[in-house]
Amino acid sequence: MKACVFTLGCKMNEVESESLMSGLTSLGFEVTDELCQADLYLLNTCAVTAEAERKSRQAVARMRKFNENAPVLVCGCASHLHPQSFLEREGVTVVTGAQKKDKILSLLKEKGFFPETDERMFCEMPPPKRTKTRAFLRIQDGCNRFCSYCIIPYLRGRTRSRSVESILDEAKKCGAKEIVLTGIDISSYQDGEVDLPALLKKLKEVPARIRLGSLEAGVVTEGLLSAMKDAGNVMPHFHLSMQSGSNAVLKKMNRKYTREEFLLRCKQIYEAFPTAAITTDLIVGFPTETEEDFQDTLSAVDEAGFSHVHAFPFSPREGTVAAKMKDLPSAVKKERMARLTAIATAQEEKYLSAQVGRQAIALFEEEGGYTENYVRVYADGAKEGGLYRVRLGQREKDGLRAEILEELV
Numbered sequence: 342m343k344a345c346v347f348t349l350g351c352k353m354n355e356v357e358s359e360s361l362m363s364g365l366t367s368l369g370f371e372v373t374d375e376l377c378q379a380d381l382y383l384l385n386t387c388a389v390t391a392e393a394e395r396k397s398r399q400a401v402a403r404m405r406k407f408n409e410n411a412p413v414l415v416c417g418c419a420s421h422l423h424p425q426s427f428l429e430r431e432g433v434t435v436v437t438g439a440q441k442k443d444k445i446l447s448l449l450k451e452k453g454f455f456p457e458t459d460e461r462m463f464c465e466m467p468p469p470k471r472t473k474t475r476a477f478l479r480i481q482d483g484c485n486r487f488c489s490y491c492i493i494p495y496l497r498g499r500t501r502s503r504s505v506e507s508i509l510d511e512a513k514k515c516g517a518k519e520i521v522l523t524g525i526d527i528s529s530y531q532d533g534e535v536d537l538p539a540l541l542k543k544l545k546e547v548p549a550r551i552r553l554g555s556l557e558a559g560v561v562t563e564g565l566l567s568a569m570k571d572a573g574n575v576m577p578h579f580h581l582s583m584q585s586g587s588n589a590v591l592k593k594m595n596r597k598y599t600r601e602e603f604l605l606r607c608k609q610i611y612e613a614f615p616t617a618a619i620t621t622d623l624i625v626g627f628p629t630e631t632e633e634d635f636q637d638t639l640s641a642v643d644e645a646g647f648s649h650v651h652a653f654p655f656s657p658r659e660g661t662v663a664a665k666m667k668d669l670p671s672a673v674k675k676e677r678m679a680r681l682t683a684i685a686t687a688q689e690e691k692y693l694s695a696q697v698g699r700q701a702i703a704l705f706e707e708e709g710g711y712t713e714n715y716v717r718v719y720a721d722g723a724k725e726g727g728l729y730r731v732r733l734g735q736r737e738k739d740g741l742r743a744e745i746l747e748e749l750v
């Protein structure tokens with residue numbers, strides 16, 4: 342029997358789909374993540390934008406083109422937000438939403454029995470299928486922050502953390518050379534007395550590079566930075582979502598920091614790790630964003646010195662506070678996106694140029710590798726899974742050419 346697991350959306354969804362694929366394999370399925378002829382389809386949906394939700398629904402029809410007799414099991418955020426819009430589609434037999442993905446496996450095992458889960462418990466899933474190079478390790482789920490534009494807390498539920506023992510166990514067993522700590526809001530990690538800095542100290546004993554997923558600015562404290570320094574295996578790459586550089590907009594977004602506080606955190610990061618990369622997410626054209634607010638965002642981007650900016654235009658999500666605000670004309674959002682993209686691209690170029698001539702340690706994947714500060718590099722003779730000391734050279738594709746100086750073990 343062949344099962345197809347098709348995924349839309351965020352890294353957390355991808356990791357959870359990989360876990361589902363492992364679980365399906367142990368149930369005896371041949372598993373693929375490509376849309377193709379299969380006996381069973383599992384669709385992991387996304388609701389981050391209206392477009393992602395539309396694509397999620399469309400995927401059901403795409404599956405049925407391959408096999409209109411195969412059952413389609415749907416999970417993920419879009420199915421949590423609008424379960425009926427999936428249930429009413431031909432072929433869809435089960436919709437579990439965003440919080441009970443693991444139940445798909447027990448449902449398949451137990452043929453139709455579908456117990457309730459306690460949504461405050463961290464949902465353990467089989468370890469995802471992974472390469473020996475890089476593994477994504479779920480440490481947390483859910484979110485309590487209720488940013489006014491975001492539907493995730495309503496879909497994924499309140500924050501809950503995986504136990505330290507379970508994290509250490511998977512980190513040691515996975516055998517990957519780099520482990521990315523993943524979650525919806527890993528900044529809120531708390532297992533008893535153990536918060537994120539304390540968890541990093543415990544992960545010091547794992548023989549792998551540790552990389553952090555997306556962080557909230559408030560978690561960047563002396564404590565976190567010194568835990569990273571002390572651990573020695575945590576990579577100096579910080580994905581800090583700024584969302585806007587205007588204090589007025591940040592307040593309307595219900596983000597709990599000011600522009601000044603955010604920029605101070607960036608400064609502290611560079612003081613602690615001079616070669617650190619700081620990447621960010623920005624929402625362009627939030628309903629209350631004036632031209633002056635947007636100018637504040639542009640100047641904050643300039644001041645923060647991001648190595649990469651992921652910007653996207655505001656799109657209202659039904660059920661959120663911001664969806665009730667008057668949306669800006671799409672022409673305004675488009676024009677601001679173009680201006681922001683130009684500045685962000687120039688800044689990325691500047692960051693990469695500053696790396697040329699530096700030595701770094703890069704871990705290589707199938708094609709190219711990443712330095713400690715997440716610069717993409719390409720080198721002749723690099724093996725997949727190999728760790729090398731390299732000298733960084735000129736621009737190539739989305740990163741830099743690198744010369745191998747030494748292979749490390």
Ligand code: SF4
Nearest residue numbers: 484486487488491493
């Ligand atoms: S921190 Fe804000 S944007 Fe991120 S998941 Fe929570 S509510 Fe959504």
